[in-house]
Amino acid sequence: MSSSGAQGRSARAVAGTRTGGAGRLAKVLPILEWGRTYDRDVLTNDLVAAVIVTIMLIPQSLAYALLAGLPPVVGLYASILPLVAYAIFGTSRTLAVGPVAVISLMTASAAGAVAAQGTALYLEAAITLAALSGVMLAVMGMLRLGFLANLLSHPVISGFISASGLLIATSQLGHILGIPAGGDNWPEMLGSLASAIGSVNPWTMAIGIPATLFLFWARKGSKPLLLKLGLSARAADISAKIAPVVAVAVTILAVVLLDLGERGVNVVGAIPQGLPPFALPSTDLSLISQLWVPALLISIIGFVESVSVAQTLAAKRRQRISPDQELIGLGASNIASALSGGYPVTGGFARSVVNFDAGAQTPAAGAFTAVGIALAGLFLTPLLFNLPIATLAATIIVAVLSLVDLRTPGRLWRYSKADFAAHMATIGTTLLAGVEMGVIAGVAVGLLLYLWRASRPHAAIVGRVPESEHFRNVERHSVFTVPHILSIRIDESLTYLNARWLEEYVLEQVADRPAVRHVILMCSAVNEIDASGLESLEAINHRLIDAGIGLHLSEVKGPVMDRLQRTRFLDTLNGRVFLSQDRAFRELASNGGPPELPVDDAARGMI
CATH class of the missing domain: 3.30.750.24 (STAS domain)
Structure with a gap:
């Protein structure tokens, strides 16, 4: 046997070992996989998608921070570093991470249980929620617990999201009408609105109601109009999705020209200019003991919502995602959010679809979006001083009402009475007792019905x-x-x-x-x-x-x-x-x- 043959086999063995090591590392850092084939064409597609998503994400981030009971700028903070972290650790090529409506509502519920809105402790609780959620998600990913998403059945998730959509929309009606309103559940919210209905601000209504109607119309009616005007199908679709930016610009202009701030119309006010600050979550064990259960629920709901969107979009391009690695990616995103003064984040349906339709090819589009949000935080925040709160509320209402599914109960009743019971139990408990109890009740009813069916097999x-x-x-x-x-x-x-x-x-x-x-x-x-x-x-x-x-x-x-x-x-x-x-x-x-x-x-x- 020649020495050259032995050396050749040895070299191949070393190369194989290196390739295997690189493959294992790429599983932990997916950026190493798609980064090897990154070229100019992919860069162009990602940059175009990032510009479009950035335009959409700025008003969304401000609105969802408002929903979470936090200063609007916190929404921008939660839309910068989390996107970079996901680009490094996430496996979906088109998932757009950031604040979403349901998680914002759950954050408001959890933080509101330990502190009053507007206080330093409330913000600290939101940051701590993000950190706890990030650690939980990352640990679950390391333990390969991606299958836990299967514990929440579709009827339970659908019921929870529909009920949350109703709660969120109701909570924003006060901002549309210019009246104080509050409450942790639907009866309290409706009662609060009814008691204050006599003090409606007509100028706020003049901003909020037209903005809401315009955004509803833009979802269905703007695309056909734009097509008639000669735009391509893709351009018309993307233009329709950035309608919130139009609403923001027009209502800011109305506030300035008509001096509506002096007529009782609430505006965003001064937003701190600059990049996100470095922040640390609380180490107070008493606070952590109050937040760990809500953080776990936020983690599970956020992961289920995110992985559902990611799998749907990946299937359209015949790509695959890894649920276990997705847990790590979302965990890293939430830890990054906490360290930059943000609150819990996950993959959002609307912005992910826009990212997909705009032609994003890799998670780098999310990193470029983060750069766009950071530039907005540096240079554009003074322009948002006169942004009406009613416009942000209208953005939230239109976004969340699309989540309310009125057809599912009828389908479930015809197909499976047990799944219908779990669905309605989740809706009823969420509306009457709040989001956390809604999730717990839905899971409990689902498990009880499963055990009952399993105990009496066919x-x-x-x-x-x-x-x-x-x-x-x-x-x-x-x-x-x-x-x-x-x-x-x-x-x-x-x-x-x-x-x-x-x-x-x-x-x-x-x-x-x-x-x-x-x-x-x-x-x-x-x-x-x-x-x-x-x-x-x-x-x-x-x-x-x-x-x-x-x-x-x-x-x-x-x-x-x-x-x-x-x-x-x-x-x-x-x-x-x-x-x-x-x-x-x-x-x-x-x-x-x-x-x-x-x-x-x-x-x-x-x-």
Whole structure:
């Protein structure tokens, strides 16, 4: 063997080791993956998308900070470093991270429980929430707990978002009407509005109502108009989405020209100019103990919302995201938000869609957006002094009412009463008791309904379809049966939740059929049998032995059979294990008495 050949293999091994190491590092830092292919064309697309999203994000960030009960500039702070952090650690190419409506509402609820709005402690609580949420998300990502998003069912998430949309829209009506209003739940908010309705400011209404109507129209009516004027479909769509900027500019101009500030119209006022300050979250254990549960709920809701948007957009370009790495990316974004004086952030649906439609190719578009927001913080904030609060409220109302889904309850009622119950329980609790209790109630109801369904699985008595080897439910099909055989198809794994139910069900069916001499459990849908399920099978076997009836199994899956073979159940089974239900039925149909044969050893492990 030549030394040159050995050296070649050694060099290839070293190169392979380096490639493997780089691949592992790229999983932790996705920027290393897409950064290798970054070129001028991608840069151009990302820059165009960043400009468009920046224009959209400035009024949104101010509005959502207002919703969170924070100074408007905090919304800008939460839209700079978090975007850079996500560009480094996130896996979605088009997800736009920043303040969103639901998380802003949850922040207001959590921070408002420990301090009054406008105080230093309130801002400290919001910053601490971002830090706690960031750490929780990052730890969950390191532990590869991305699957936890599956714990929140779609009906629960849909109900929570719809109810939150109603709460948010109601909370902003006071700003539209120019009256003081408050409350932590829907009855309190409505009562507060009703009690102050006599002090409506007409000048504020003259700003807020037209701005709201214009933004509603812009969502549906502006694109067709722009298309008629000759704009391309893409340009018309993007122009329609930056309508809030038009509303901001026009209402600022109205305030200046008509001197509406002197007529009682509330404006944003002075916004600190400059880059985000360095901030540290609180280390007060008493404050942390009050905030960790809300922070956990914010983390879960934010992650579910973000990963749903990211997966939807990635699928359109046949790309993939990693839920576990997304947890790390969102965790880094929230930690960055806390360190720059911001509050909890996540991936937003509206801005992510705009980012996607505008042609963003990589997360670098988010980093460029952060630069645009930073420049706005440095140079444009004086122009926002006369921005009416009513305009920001109108922006929020139009954005969140699009989240309210009025069709889902009807669909769920027709399809699944249990999912309808979870959906409505989430809506009702969120409206009446607040956002945190709404999430908890939705999860609790969903889990209880799941446990109830799992404890009463579907099972069917089956017979053979004539002139075939298929077996179907006797109540749904015209099938062939014989009096001395009872075939039961079990449509669920056998676990501690349903083991007792199966035992009672089988023995009840046997008691109703005196002629039965053989019971066949068709196990084609059984993926697992736990210890409790095994004990119930043993109990059924013993009871049937006492009654002179044989117990047989058919179509047992390989992994399930492997576990059964490690027990004594097959040795005590007074029937047989059949490869197929058809074979079991044919052989037992000619045998009217109890079985005398041992377990079919040849059939064990064949499936």
